[in-house]
Amino acid sequence: MTSTTTDTLCTRWTRITDEHLTLSDIEHILTPIPDDLWVAAACVDRVVDDAILEKSLLVLGINRTEQAKERSLTAYREGSSLNNSEEDVAGMSSWTEEQRKSASLVTYYTSEPSDARLCQLRAVLLDRLDRLNTFVEIWRPKSLSSEDDIDAEWEDDPWADDEAAMEKFTDGLVGEPPITLSSFLLDPLLQSACLFASSELFSPICLLLVKHGPALWPYRFAILNCIPEHVCASEYRSLLPALDNTTEQEVKVTFDPWRPEQDWVESKEVHIALLDLNVSPVEGVPSLDYRCDPAPLSSRDLSAWYRGRIDDIMGMTGMVDIALSLVQHAAAHGVMNLDELGEDLSLFSRLVYDAAKSPEGVIEEDLTFAQWKSMDPSAVVHAYLAHSTPDTIIYDINRLVMPYLFVLESRAERSGHPDSELPLRMLYNFILEASLEIVATVFDASKPTLSPAQRVIKDDEDMARLALACLYGSDSLDEWSTMSRIFECLPAWDTPESDDQADEAEMTLSSLGTFVIPTTTRPRCTPSDLLLFFKPLPFSSLSKALDVLDVHLESGEILSRWGVPAPLRWFLQSNSNISEQRAWSNRMARRAGEGGEKLETQDDWEWLLEDMLKLAGSGDSGLGGAFCLLSRDDVSRIFFSGLLSTGNFQIAKDILHSHKSNLHLDADAVEAICLTCSQEFYDNASSGNLHFGEMKLAYECLNVPPPTPRLLKEKEFIEATSRLCSFNLQSRPGIPISPIEIRLTQDKLSLVSQLLSSNTDAYKHSQVILDLVNMLGFKDDAVAEVKTLAMLADSALQAEDFDRAYEACDQMVDNVLKLKTTSTKVLPNAIFQHASEVCWVECFQLGRQPEFEDVPKKLTLLGRALELCPADKMVDILNSWNRLEVDDLETRKARKSGNRPLHEAHHKASAVETLAARLEKLHMPDLHLSSVNPDAAAFANKAFSRVAANFPFGVSGRGRTLLPNEGDRSRSSDSSRSRRYEGAEVSAQATRVLQKGIGWLLGDDD
Incomplete structure (x- = not known):
């Protein structure tokens, strides 16, 4: 193939995108290219997400690197056949055979860099083929979702002949993988494994560890740490490390790679040679941040990893069942030193999942495992039973508390400090602090009639001590039925009592009463404190204490029935305190019916009396009740007072006259109680009107017994109070006087004075005022009557009603004269002296008033004043007499009347006779008087000054003569009836007497 054709094919290949790449393109474009390095590099460079296409590329690339592998292997093997001359040249004469082979391989790669690159690319392609096989093993690729696609696109599938591989391939996980095939092939394998772990894909991780163990096993703990903490250990138990108890080291996983034998290019020799040539691998390597443990862990290190993993689970999620599952699987894998941690987690899981929860709507702070481990055992027990109900408490104790207490006992034994009392101590502490309903349920499950295995509290004496401590330490006032349930569960001991035991029991009861009294250091005696008191008591004392408890419970039920409950410890505190018993019995009699049984009929009240007498008596056991120090008479008095x-x-009234009543009181006691209750109503009254409120009750209370002088007197006083208040008396400006102020007033006549001064017309009703004084407690009190008449006269004088003033004075004189005849026989003379002093002062006051124009009456009054006054006051009265007579003579001369009227002569004769009689008894000094003698004036002035200074009364300013230094100043408008004499007036009067009255005093009419 020409170079042009090759370049064309290469260009076509590079222009094909991954999305448009097909098997045909691989076969017809890439395969024909003769350059092995270019084709291998193209297979490494091109990574697609289609598994079939990717495998075709990988197989093609591996095939095109086969010859380079063989050549490098041959060069390596031939490295030991170098001749001596070559060795000497290279300086390798002292090298080992392996060193020679490695050097030969490096020399070969240096001379053939393309083969070095091909070997490096082959290693990458083989690794990718292994990863591809793993990926296909795990997930079913989309390209193989139907048989039609397989037949149409890959008729020459290299896996088609391997039926077993195909079966595994089609049994893979169905669904979208968390990573694409290209990423799986290019990313570091550890990174993919951690991704699978965080995605909870544990089967792929297991397959990775089996197929790629040498690369991943050192990072096994890094992979495990990527598993979310909330995942149960049972889901990845095959990944958890195990311990070989024979070697005390971690069990290493058996690997099963895709290729049983390693390819030559993957050997250490090739890897070192390539590094010497600075040929870097194209694949990613794990980060140094990942934990690496290439060697198996020891037993201690493996336990530490499990502990750390459990701490992470509890710290991140708080899911106790997950942590406990991990501990259980660790134990199944032979890991040691996790027993105590497993116990704690198991006990904590019961608190989290099995213990009763708080009611809905109540938010509680979460309790962490670390906090739970640091808690005191007593606090743990309370946490287990914090929300238990009477229906669940026994089940919770047996299922939650007792296993925990047994674990604590076992640990104490293992630590070398056994404590067999620990379970009972913790259980008893909870009972002492529990509610009475819970305690009653526990005692019900501990009855002596049950078998020992069924009983929560197995010791009878412990039951008695706990019951006494819980009941006497409780503050409850309304759980008497529950307390009785507790008592009924206690053992019944039949113990004969000797005198010594009786004394010991009495001493115990007395000591207990002192023990429960609050002090500054212990304001309240708790059940725990009481248990310490009862713990050393012997069997006989406990039995006696239970008998006392029975009586106290009955007394408590009675008090609760009538709405005056007391805590059970009160019966101990008041056992020898009569004041406390009396106070509570008063409370019972007065407040009965407010919070208990309603008292509406006579039968109800007699029922109350029966209960009060029962509390004051002794029961069948001979033990006294709540009011044992009170006699029946005391209780009867208290009951009757409460009823009133x-x-x-x-x-x-009905109870007093009932023959069937238990109330037995003599007449004097009934009278005293009624008076006391009436006075109590009176003192609490806000108004003095006896027709409503407390004052009405105070009045009607006196009608309960038959009338007696004391009762009648008190009724009159209430009537007087009502009458006084009707006149709107005030204690302070704007504040009406209250009944209690009236009772506490020492001088109650001052109230009458206040009434007369604040009501200008009150003096006109003299008989009403006198009756009022009698009702105030002055009946048959002559002095009080005289004082009252004096106040009436004074009020009339202030109002210038001289006729009524004269009438009051006349009646007052009659009373004094009558008193004079009886003073020496019946009354002391001092009473007469007091009454006569009031009388003559008032007569003198009215007789000297110039506005009073009835001269005969005025002379009569002055005569009565002379008759009753002391000897040292006569001169002053005579002065007024003389002035009145002179004024009268002048008036008669002005009228030019020839003869004095008969009645005036008569009055004057009477007055003269009275004066003569008084003068006969009066010792006068031997004075040579003369109208012009200045010594006489001086003597009179001195005498009257001395007399005026000793006057116990004052003279009203209504009729006094103005002094020269007073000018035109008028008299004060003050309505007060204070009686004063001005020293200057007395002196002036004395001067006038000496100047023109001495002769008249001796009988000279001129």
Whole structure:
């Protein structure tokens, strides 16, 4: 064939695209080209995705490199036949035969570079043919999808004679491969293997390792690490490394390459020779980033790889079943030192997959395997049972907790520190912190009537200790039925009790009551603390404690029934505290029915009384109830007080008069209780109106027992309170006075004074005011009546109602005179003195008022004042008398009346007689008085100054004479009834008395 023809064929070949290439083109264009190097290079350069076309190219290229291979092999073999002269020239006399052959091959390739290139291309073509066979083994190419295509395009198929190969070919994976044929042939084989691993194509990887083992086996772990962590190990178990227990090394895979014998161009000798000639391979090589383990791993290294793989799985996915599957397959492959890791994964998988889950809608933080391994065993047990219900708790304990506890016990034994109590300790800790419903279910599954193998808690004394700790350590107030279920599951011990055992039990109960009392270092006694207390107790003490528990549970149910529940530990704390028992019994009597049984009828209240008496008594066991320190009388009093506090007064009457009632109280006790409750209602009242609210209850409460003086007095006080409040009295400006303020007022007459001052017309109802004073507690109190009349007179005086003021003073004088006759016989004289002082001051106050124009009445009042006043006050009163008489004489002279009216003469005579009688008793100094004697004026001035300073009352400014230094200043408009005397007025009056009244005092009318 000429060179022109060859060039034409070469040009045609290069112009054909891969998509338009056919078998005919290979046969009629490429095959006729005589240049072996060009044809081989063209076969290497052209890579198509059609398996048949690619194989045709590869076979053609391999055939065209056959002669170059033979020539190079011949040159290699002939390298040992060099003569001595040639050896000496080459300096190879000392070389070995292999070195001579290699040198000869290098020399040949140097002289025949085309053969060197052909050998290099042949190695590439053979490798590609192996890869093609692998690819065809794995996937069914599209070109072979039908028999018609095979017959039409490849009648001379080189595989047609190999029926076995064809069968394997047609049994390959069906579907689109993750990589094209061209990429599979050109990319590094390790890269394709890692791609298959990441695509979870494990059969292709197995085939690659078998057919291309020498190239891929050193990178087996790099390929395995490319498998996604979520893939179960059972899917690639044939790829997992195994351990030979006889050699303690990794088992090496047996290879089955496509060509049993290696071609000459693939030998090490050719490879070295080509490298010496700088002939680079065209195929890619694995990156240095890939892990390479050309030698089998030791047992320790293999275990470390499995551990690392499991950590990656748990860290990336958290899929415990995948990690556990890998451990199981590692064990099946003989890998050791993974037992403990397998146990942890198995236990953790039960927590993840088998333990009860939280209710829907509750989001919990994921627990990682690393966190789980670092958890305390007690925390692990709680994690297993965190969401268990009473229906599942026993099943979860047996299926989840007990295996874990047995593993912990086994590990402790293997470590040389056995701890046989570990399972029980962990289980008991959970029970102490569990809810009462869970505890009741556990105890129900631990009844002594069950066989030991079925019981969760197998020791009877441990059951008793746990039950006591859980119940007395609970804060529950509404789970009494559950507590009773726990108690019913406990063993019943029949132990005869001696005196020593009784004392020991009593001491135990007392110590327990002290133990549960909160302290600053331990605000609350937990079940764990109580278990430490009960643990050393002997059998007899535990039995006694269970008897006490029975009584306390019954008491707790009674308190809960009436809406005043107490935690079970309260019964221990109050066992020797009568104040606490009394407080709780009061709470029961007063709050009964608020959160429990409704108290609507007499029978309901009698049922409550029966329960309260039951709590105060002793049961069949002789142990006292919740109110064991209270007597029946105490309980009855507390019950009756509670009944009255609810306002059910009719029921209270019915119970008092019922012959079947358990309430036995004497009349004095009933009276005292009713008074106390009434006062309680009174003190809590916001309004003083006795027709509604607490004040009405306070009033009606006094109607429950038969009337007595004390009850009537209290009722009158309530009526007085209601009347006072009706006058709108105020404790502070704008704030009405409250009943409690009325009761706490020390001087209750001050309330009457406030009433009179704030109501200008109140003095007109004198009898109403006097009745009010009597109801305030001043009945038969003469001094109080006199003071009240004085206040009435003063109020009338302020209102310039002199007639009513005179009437009040007249009645006041009558009362004082009556009191005078009885003071020495019945009443102390001090009472009379107090009353007379109030009386004469008020008489003097009214008698000296210039606006009061009824002179005879004023003289009468001044006369009564002289009669009742102390001796040192007479001069002041006489001064007013004299001034009044002088004014009256002047008035009568102005009227030019010849004769004094008979009644005026009579009044004056009476007053003079009274004055004479008082003067007879009065010791006057021996004075040589003279109207012009200045010493007398000085003496009077001094005496009256001294007297005025000692006056216990004040004189109203309504009728006083203006002092020279006061000018035209009018009297104050203040309505206060304070009684004051100004020192200046007294002095002026004394001066006038000395100037013109001394003679009259001695009887001189002029």
